[in-house]
Amino acid sequence: MAADFEPDQTTNPKAPASAAGFPEPTHPPHHLEGPSVHVQDVLRHDPIRPPETLLEPSDYVPPARPIEASRYYSPEFHQQEVEKMWSRVWQYAGWAYDVPNPGDIIVYRNAGQSVIVVRQRDGSLKAFRNSCLHRGRELCGADTSQAQLRCPYHAFTWSLDGTSKWIPAAWDFPQIDRANFNLPEVRVDQWNGFIFINLDDDAPSLATYLGKMTKQWEDWDFNKRFRAVTVVKEINCNWKTALDAFIETLHVYATHPEAAPLTPDTDSQYDVYSDEPHFSRFHSIVGSPSPNIDPKPNQQDVLDAYTSVYLPETFGTPEGELREGENARAALARLARDVYKDRLGLDVTDMPVTELLDGTEYMVFPHFLVWPSLANPLSYRFRPGATPDSCTWETFIFMPFQGERPPSGPVIHLQPGQKLSDIAELGYVGPILQQDADNLEFMQNGMKASASGLLQISRYQESRIRHYHDVLESYLSR
Numbered sequence: 001m002a003a004d005f006e007p008d009q010t011t012n013p014k015a016p017a018s019a020a021g022f023p024e025p026t027h028p029p030h031h032l033e034g035p036s037v038h039v040q041d042v043l044r045h046d047p048i049r050p051p052e053t054l055l056e057p058s059d060y061v062p063p064a065r066p067i068e069a070s071r072y073y074s075p076e077f078h079q080q081e082v083e084k085m086w087s088r089v090w091q092y093a094g095w096a097y098d099v100p101n102p103g104d105i106i107v108y109r110n111a112g113q114s115v116i117v118v119r120q121r122d123g124s125l126k127a128f129r130n131s132c133l134h135r136g137r138e139l140c141g142a143d144t145s146q147a148q149l150r151c152p153y154h155a156f157t158w159s160l161d162g163t164s165k166w167i168p169a170a171w172d173f174p175q176i177d178r179a180n181f182n183l184p185e186v187r188v189d190q191w192n193g194f195i196f197i198n199l200d201d202d203a204p205s206l207a208t209y210l211g212k213m214t215k216q217w218e219d220w221d222f223n224k225r226f227r228a229v230t231v232v233k234e235i236n237c238n239w240k241t242a243l244d245a246f247i248e249t250l251h252v253y254a255t256h257p258e259a260a261p262l263t264p265d266t267d268s269q270y271d272v273y274s275d276e277p278h279f280s281r282f283h284s285i286v287g288s289p290s291p292n293i294d295p296k297p298n299q300q301d302v303l304d305a306y307t308s309v310y311l312p313e314t315f316g317t318p319e320g321e322l323r324e325g326e327n328a329r330a331a332l333a334r335l336a337r338d339v340y341k342d343r344l345g346l347d348v349t350d351m352p353v354t355e356l357l358d359g360t361e362y363m364v365f366p367h368f369l370v371w372p373s374l375a376n377p378l379s380y381r382f383r384p385g386a387t388p389d390s391c392t393w394e395t396f397i398f399m400p401f402q403g404e405r406p407p408s409g410p411v412i413h414l415q416p417g418q419k420l421s422d423i424a425e426l427g428y429v430g431p432i433l434q435q436d437a438d439n440l441e442f443m444q445n446g447m448k449a450s451a452s453g454l455l456q457i458s459r460y461q462e463s464r465i466r467h468y469h470d471v472l473e474s475y476l477s478r
């Protein structure tokens with residue numbers, strides 16, 4: 001069953017009057033004070049047409065309301081999530097290219113459950129409860145590759161397809177009927193190289209669950225990416241506390257001050273849909289400063305703010321200077337084309353400016369975030385810990401490649417006290433993510449200290465937070 005979801009007629013203040021007419025400016029009507037830049041205007045002035053879906057903002061904003069802080073720390077709420085939400089949703093369980101060969105296995109643990117995803121001899125995938133039918137040991141303790149599924153404890157054995165293969169001292173288990181002793185399957189499906197599992201036999205298909213997100217992704221093919229690195233961090237906050245840090249750009253000015261001169265952080269476009277419970281997105285442009293900055297940086301300052309972090313090869317060089325008639329966005333596009341060609345060996349001559357520079361981010365409910373543009377090849381997953389005050393936050397970097405697919409990169413587990421900024425494989429992203437991480441424990445503590453017990457959520461910029469809470473509520477109320 002799909003989650004119940006109540007549509008609302010509230011209008012998105014930044015939706016253009018018409019999505020047609022590229023490259024004409026749209027000057028969208030709005031009812032909020034202050035937007036200095038309209039994403040649609042910028043995209044429609046770019047010299048190479050963006051993916052069509054980016055020219056189609058949502059016209060929906062979920063009704064404004066505060067959110068109870070207790071949803072982030074109450075053990076009872078945590079337990080409700082485990083019982084009623086995690087047991088029913090499609091969950092990103094792993095990357096298909098990490099298990100290319102028969103017998104390759106992903107172990108996916110979440111919310112007290114454990115599942116193995118097993119590459120079959122015919123190339124398909126099957127998933128099983130990671131629990132031995134003898135006395136319940138996990139069949140696999142970690143990602144592995146093996147010719148059969150043999151429990152390490154007493155060697156009960158199943159074929160890769162889950163059929164019972166061997167029972168030690170079978171004479172002593174007269175109660176076991178081998179014909180009914182196959183491993184219980186878990187639903188598994190994949191999209192764009194991402195493997196999802198669902199513990200609910202009655203849930204809608206993955207395609208139904210993702211809805212029109214798959215159509216929106218027609219121009220983005222992650223089968224042409226490889227997983228360059230995964231970084232795993234345990235953190236003392238609720239999984240939603242961590243998630244919330246990545247689905248709005250309102251925090252850029254305060255949390256990432258070095259980025260504020262290069263992006264109009266409070267003017268990002270947020271798309272949620274009245275009829276799409278399981279995804280939302282934002283689009284954040286670069287090339288003009290945060291409206292919070294006074295005095296306003298000039299265009300060379302904007303350019304320098306970007307190149308110093310993202311394109312250091314060009315910072316302070318003659319190429320990094322604005323040319324006659326160029327604005328910062330045009331200069332950044334020029335520089336990014338050269339740098340990405342040098343760094344990646346990719347010809348990005350025809351790639352839309354927005355894909356070279358901007359941040360587009362999708363959220364797949366409940367816990368997977370993925371950025372399709374080349375500028376930010378990031379993905380995140382947030383899994384709850386044993387208590388509402390802990391979670392596991394994973395960052396994945398999916399890079400494009402040319403020619404033969406490179407092998408997947410390492411999985412790095414941060415040690416206590418180690419910072420994301422210490423991880424060389426994360427490059428310039430590491431220090432930025434560490435800035436995000438530095439808020440999270442304080443968020444978790446502060447929410448508990450709140451006098452009102454309420455989080456104030458902005459109507460538009462934090463609408464994705466409200467949206468997923470509404471969807472979460474629809475699962476909990478069933």
Ligand code: FES
Binds near residue numbers: 133
């Ligand atoms: S628990 Fe698996 S073989 Fe005994």
Ligand SMILES: [Fe+2]
Binds near residue numbers: 245251255256432
């Ligand atoms: Fe951030």
